[in-house]
Structures are given as structure tokens and as C-alpha cells.
Amino acid sequence: MVRQGKHIVMSNGTRILTIPRHNPVNAFTLGGIARDAGLSVTQFTDLL
Numbered sequence: 001m002v003r004q005g006k007h008i009v010m011s012n013g014t015r016i017l018t019i020p021r022h023n024p025v026n027a028f029t030l031g032g033i034a035r036d037a038g039l040s041v042t043q044f045t046d047l048l
Contacts, residue, residue, distance in 0.1 A: 004021075006020070015037065
């Protein structure tokens with residue numbers, strides 16, 4: 001985890017993901033997070 005506030009910013013050294021901390025997270029936002037992580041939506045939902 002890189003930093004935390006209203007959003008969580010995570011990095012693996014190559015990719016940087018910004019994830020909102022509010023609940024619920026919009027479906028389009030989740031799709032964007034999955035895409036930014038290099039995952040398909042199906043792969044992302046399998047991890048949940």
C-alpha cells in the first residue's frame with residue numbers, strides 16, 4: 001500500500017491502483033479498477 005485516505009493507492013512497482021474507500025463502489029468503477037489491474041472482469045470477480 002502506497003498511501004491511504006479517502007482512497008487506497010496500491011502499487012506493485014509496475015502498476016498503480018487507486019481504490020475508493022466508500023461503499024458501495026459503482027460497477028463501472030470496479031470495472032475500471034479490474035482493467036487497471038490487468039484483469040478481466042471475470043478474473044476480478046473470481047478473486048472476490
